[in-house]
Amino acid sequence: MTVTLADVAARAQVSPATVSRVLNGNYPVAAATRERVLRAVDDLDYVLNGPASSLAAATSDLVGILVNDIADPFFGIMASAVQSEITGPGGRAGGERMAVVCNTGGSPERELTYLTLLQRQRAAAVVVTGGAIEDAPHAAAIGGKLRRLGEAGSQVVLCGRPPADEAPDAVALTFDNRGGGRRLTDHLIGLGHRRIGYIAGPTERTTTRHRLEGHQEALAAAGVPDDPRLTLHGPYDRRSGYDATLELLRRAPELTAVVAANDTVALGACAALRDRGLSIPDDVSVAGFDDLPFSIDAVPALTTVRLPLYEAGARAGRIAMGREEEPPGGIATVHGELMVRGSTGTPRRA
Amino acid sequence: MTVTLADVAARAQVSPATVSRVLNGNYPVAAATRERVLRAVDDLDYVLNGPASSLAAATSDLVGILVNDIADPFFGIMASAVQSEITGPGGRAGGERMAVVCNTGGSPERELTYLTLLQRQRAAAVVVTGGAIEDAPHAAAIGGKLRRLGEAGSQVVLCGRPPADEAPDAVALTFDNRGGGRRLTDHLIGLGHRRIGYIAGPTERTTTRHRLEGHQEALAAAGVPDDPRLTLHGPYDRRSGYDATLELLRRAPELTAVVAANDTVALGACAALRDRGLSIPDDVSVAGFDDLPFSIDAVPALTTVRLPLYEAGARAGRIAMGREEEPPGGIATVHGELMVRGSTGTPRRA
DNA sequence: CCATGAGTAGCAAGCGCTTTCTATTGGGGA
DNA sequence: TCCCCAATAGAAAGCGCTTGCTACTCATGG
Numbered sequence: 001m002t003v004t005l006a007d008v009a010a011r012a013q014v015s016p017a018t019v020s021r022v023l024n025g026n027y028p029v030a031a032a033t034r035e036r037v038l039r040a041v042d043d044l045d046y047v048l049n050g051p052a053s054s055l056a057a058a059t060s061d062l063v064g065i066l067v068n069d070i071a072d073p074f075f076g077i078m079a080s081a082v083q084s085e086i087t088g089p090g091g092r093a094g095g096e097r098m099a100v101v102c103n104t105g106g107s108p109e110r111e112l113t114y115l116t117l118l119q120r121q122r123a124a125a126v127v128v129t130g131g132a133i134e135d136a137p138h139a140a141a142i143g144g145k146l147r148r149l150g151e152a153g154s155q156v157v158l159c160g161r162p163p164a165d166e167a168p169d170a171v172a173l174t175f176d177n178r179g180g181g182r183r184l185t186d187h188l189i190g191l192g193h194r195r196i197g198y199i200a201g202p203t204e205r206t207t208t209r210h211r212l213e214g215h216q217e218a219l220a221a222a223g224v225p226d227d228p229r230l231t232l233h234g235p236y237d238r239r240s241g242y243d244a245t246l247e248l249l250r251r252a253p254e255l256t257a258v259v260a261a262n263d264t265v266a267l268g269a270c271a272a273l274r275d276r277g278l279s280i281p282d283d284v285s286v287a288g289f290d291d292l293p294f295s296i297d298a299v300p301a302l303t304t305v306r307l308p309l310y311e312a313g314a315r316a317g318r319i320a321m322g323r324e325e326e327p328p329g330g331i332a333t334v335h336g337e338l339m340v341r342g343s344t345g346t347p348r349r350a
Numbered sequence: 351m352t353v354t355l356a357d358v359a360a361r362a363q364v365s366p367a368t369v370s371r372v373l374n375g376n377y378p379v380a381a382a383t384r385e386r387v388l389r390a391v392d393d394l395d396y397v398l399n400g401p402a403s404s405l406a407a408a409t410s411d412l413v414g415i416l417v418n419d420i421a422d423p424f425f426g427i428m429a430s431a432v433q434s435e436i437t438g439p440g441g442r443a444g445g446e447r448m449a450v451v452c453n454t455g456g457s458p459e460r461e462l463t464y465l466t467l468l469q470r471q472r473a474a475a476v477v478v479t480g481g482a483i484e485d486a487p488h489a490a491a492i493g494g495k496l497r498r499l500g501e502a503g504s505q506v507v508l509c510g511r512p513p514a515d516e517a518p519d520a521v522a523l524t525f526d527n528r529g530g531g532r533r534l535t536d537h538l539i540g541l542g543h544r545r546i547g548y549i550a551g552p553t554e555r556t557t558t559r560h561r562l563e564g565h566q567e568a569l570a571a572a573g574v575p576d577d578p579r580l581t582l583h584g585p586y587d588r589r590s591g592y593d594a595t596l597e598l599l600r601r602a603p604e605l606t607a608v609v610a611a612n613d614t615v616a617l618g619a620c621a622a623l624r625d626r627g628l629s630i631p632d633d634v635s636v637a638g639f640d641d642l643p644f645s646i647d648a649v650p651a652l653t654t655v656r657l658p659l660y661e662a663g664a665r666a667g668r669i670a671m672g673r674e675e676e677p678p679g680g681i682a683t684v685h686g687e688l689m690v691r692g693s694t695g696t697p698r699r700a
Numbered sequence: 701c702c703a704t705g706a707g708t709a710g711c712a713a714g715c716g717c718t719t720t721c722t723a724t725t726g727g728g729g730a
Numbered sequence: 731t732c733c734c735c736a737a738t739a740g741a742a743a744g745c746g747c748t749t750g751c752t753a754c755t756c757a758t759g760g
Contacts, residue, residue: 002502004716015740020718027719030738045498050470051410052716054401055745070433070451071426080421083453087460098467100450101420103433110437117448120400148395152352238643267647274649293588297617299624299649354746365710370748377749380708402746405715 003044012040023048054122061097063320064118066111068130070103072236073292074262078129078159078313085317086125097124097321106130106202108138115145118154125155125320129313131207132161143167159316160307162206163331171319171330173312177207177289180305180336181214184259184287187303187338189222191346193257193285196224197248198231199241199269201261208233208261211289215259227252236261241268249276256284256347263288263295266302270343281345291339300342307336353396362390373398404472411447413670414468416461418480420453422586423642424612428479428509428663435667436475447474447671456480456552458488465495468504475505475670479663481527481557482511493517509666510657512556513681521669521680523662527557527639530655530686531564534609534637537653537688539572541696543607543635546574547598548581549591549619551611558583558611561639565609577602586611591618599626606634606697613638613645613654620648620693631695641689650692657686 009016014033021027022037029037040046054060063086067075079101086099102114111128118126126149132139143166150156150169158164163172188196198215201208212231219226229251234240241260245268248255258273260266266288270280278284280300288295291306312334318324359366364383371377372387379387390396404410413436417425429451436449452464461478468476476499482489493516500506500519508514513522538546548565551558562581569576579601584590591610595618598605608623610616616638620630628634630650638645641656662684668674 005718006716016717017719017741018739021739024718028738033739047466047469047498049405049472049716050467051401051404051472052745053470053718055399055405055715055747056717056719058718058745060401064450069430070420071423071430073421073423073426076421076423076426080419080453083420084455087453087463098452098464100414100452102448102450103430103437105434113437114448116397117400119397120403122399122401148397238647264643267644271647293614294617294644294647297588297621297644297648355748356746366747367711367749368709371709374748378707383708399746402715403748405717405745406747406749408715408748 003046004049005046008037008040008044008046011044012037058122060122060124062118062121062123063097063099063125063127064114064123065099065101066104066114066126066128067101068104068106069236070101072264073294074290074309075129077292077309078316081310081313082127082129082159082317082320085314085323086321099317106133108133108135108142112141112145115142115149119145119149119152122152123149123154125157127157127159127316127320128161129159129316130161131205132164134204134206134209139164140166146170155320155322157316157320159312160207160309160334169330171326172332173316173319173327174331174333175207175307175312176333176335177210178214178217180289180307180338181211181259182218183214183336183338184289184303184305185215185218186221187340188257188259188285188287188344189218189224191285191344193347194224195227195252195255195257196230197245197252197255197258199244199248199258199260199265200231200233201236201265203233211261230255234265236264238264238268238271241265242272243268245269245272246276257287257344258284259287260289262290263292263302263304266295266304266343267298270298270302280343282348285344285347287344289336296341298343303341303344304339305336306339308334353394354399355396358387358390358394358396361394362387408472410472410474412468412471412473413447413449413475414464414473414477415449415451416454416464416476416478417451418454418456419586420451422614423644424640424659425479427642427659428666431660431663432477432479432509432667432670435664435673436671449667456483458483458485458492461492462495465492465499469495469499469502472502473499473504475507477507477509477666477670478511479509479666480511481555482514484554484556484559489514490516496520505670505672507666507670509662510557510659510684519680521676522682523666523669523677524681524683525557525657525662526683526685527560528564528567530639530657530688531561531609532568533564533686533688534639534653534655535565535568536571537690538607538609538635538637538694539568539574541635541694543697544574545577545602545605545607546580547595547602547605547608549594549598549608549610549615550581550583551586551615553583561611580605584615586614588614588618588621591615592622593618595619595622596626607637607694608634609637610639612640613642613652616645616652616654616693617648620652630693632698635694635697637694639686646691648693653691653694654689655686656689658684
């Protein structure tokens with residue numbers, strides 16, 4: 001039914017070994033023979049059996065990319081960058097590897113499932129993007145999995161996630177979420193804001209915690225009291241920003257600024273403010289995080305912290321492919337840049 | 351070095367066959383034996399060898415999702431929907447399949463490469479999203495590949511792409527881009543617009559052509575002359591919308607509306623108009639396509655054609671999994687809905 | 701008391717490929 | 731002229747798993 005290596009060998013009148021060698025391109029094969037084999041491959045429409053090949057060679061060309069939410073450009077951009085380094089610009093350079101992205105939906109179970117699946121496939125490398133869950137058992141489980149993946153020969157790279165204690169072999173490209181959060185709130189305080197609402201991401205995520213800590217650091221440094229009623233948690237989506245903003249307005253009508261966990265949330269915040277008839281930034285300033293492509297098109301354009309998502313992803317991809325040296329200690333911090341735009345200004349009703 | 355089935359068998363004092371049967375859960379195994387095997391698996395940290403398993407069983411649990419641009423939410427949303435149906439809500443329901451998304455960057459070569467890779471892996475199903483390239487040789491090559499994939503037992507589903515003649519077995523969920531384009535321009539004409547710029551996507555893509563044809567249909571139906579100088583082509587990105595809008599304004603300052611190939615392009619168009627000091631929609635109306643999440647947050651909110659991306663992706667996923675009947679003839683058309691919002695209005699300088 | 705069969709477990713033959721080791725060949729140097 | 735080596739092709743042994751078939755064990759019914 002399906003064409004096998006042996007069929008090709010028969011047609012080309014050579015041994016299966018020779019066909020394999022032609023296809024793999026290591027080992028010398030006489031030009032004439034190669035020709036004949038290639039022609040047979042073509043005639044028969046032969047396609048290598050991946051599993052058989054991986055089994056025999058005990059290697060695979062699979063690279064897995066784990067993302068929390070593939071519909072979110074934050075991850076899409078990183079994934080795209082990783083993949084471009086792995087697949088190569090031409091579509092198949094760099095060793096003919098296949099990068100696949102796995103959408104975990106932020107669930108540790110799915111994350112684990114995918115890591116196991118990748119381990120099953122003996123993936124050449126695994127890139128895990130985005131913040132981690134801080135729940136101890138989960139973190140341990142995932143860390144252990146990553147360690148075992150590394151031990152089994154897969155290169156593990158964390159991109160935008162803090163290093164995992166359990167997996168010392170994994171390279172980590174960590175985002176400086178704390179520093180970014182700090183600078184953002186510093187900026188707001190510098191403008192004169194004192195009553196600042198904070199719409200955080202879901203609890204138990206490192207990203208959420210670090211950004212929030214940066215915010216609190218800034219408040220503390222400026223001697224601004226941190227009113228816990230001004231911090232709300234929610235998912236990283238527009239809706240959350242919208243609802244939380246209304247709630248913040250209810251809790252503290254005198255609010256002059258809202259810092260959102262990310263740009264998407266910030267957009268929701270803007271929508272809520274507009275619906276309340278408040279002007280941005282005259283009545284309330286709004287700031288986001290990440291600087292996703294649409295942020296500059298918001299009206300007014302969003303003040304945010306630009307994370308070099310594409311660059312970081314590309315670097316992760318290169319490290320995964322062994323085309324770039326690992327950072328010293330296996331850990332590198334990627335810094336964000338404060339982008340001051342129209343959505344923040346001096347408070348009118350300070 | 352690595353733990354194999356045989357090791358587990360030895361430790362559990364059973365034959366490898368029994369271990370395999372416990373793991374696969376078909377075939378009856380006595381509870382006590384199962385227990386023992388499971389314990390051994392746990393003790394040894396055994397992980398199934400995917401390639402070996404796929405080879406022996408001649409099947410695989412891989413499902414491939416091809417997207418043109420993973421950083422674009424248009425594809426991210428569809429991919430996310432497909433994946434959620436395949437992986438199941440709990441993270442591993444529905445037959446323990448692994449959905450992987452492959453980023454083709456819109457390049458037919460990469461598309462072909464990924465299809466071959468998927469064919470190598472004997473993928474259970476392949477979902478191809480997004481418009482197709484209209485270049486004949488490429489279309490034929492890809493169609494042929496899809497046909498062969500189908501013949502080899504992979505379920506092939508096209509989502510948001512017209513049916514491929516070469517691959518009659520493939521199920522196609524086609525977007526009604528032409529109808530959507532038609533309604534959008536009808537709407538503009540109904541408002542009184544006569545000089546309408548059109549910023550199309552890249553040439554040679556079905557999506558681009560169909561949307562444009564819908565636009566032209568509407569013009570023709572209303573007896574509005576179609577000035578070819580008012581149609582520009584470019585990639586599906588913000589920059590393209592920005593540049594094209596400036597060019598349109600140069601070519602036809604009397605323009606009262608701009609229709610963009612998609613929402614991202616429309617955002618670029620808005621930015622250009624703002625930079626030129628033109629008001630939306632008083633000076634120029636702007637319309638997009640797709641209704642991506644950020645479109646409602648544009649100011650003014652974008653008039654656009656809402657494509658049920660998530661629903662279509664989910665359906666494609668279900669069909670790929672054999673959990674939903676194929677549409678009659680293997681083809682279904684997915685219609686868009688016109689969303690009239692603030693970015694379009696009656697022309698001031700009509 | 702034995703034939704019967706339901707319930708389990710094992711044997712062994714591959715699945716299609718890679719790769720080590722072993723042949724075969726044709727030249728060039730001694 | 732002969733030998734030896736470089737160049738190239740083949741034989742065959744797995745890689746780790748699945749599965750059809752066989753074998754065994756009891757409990758049951760005749």
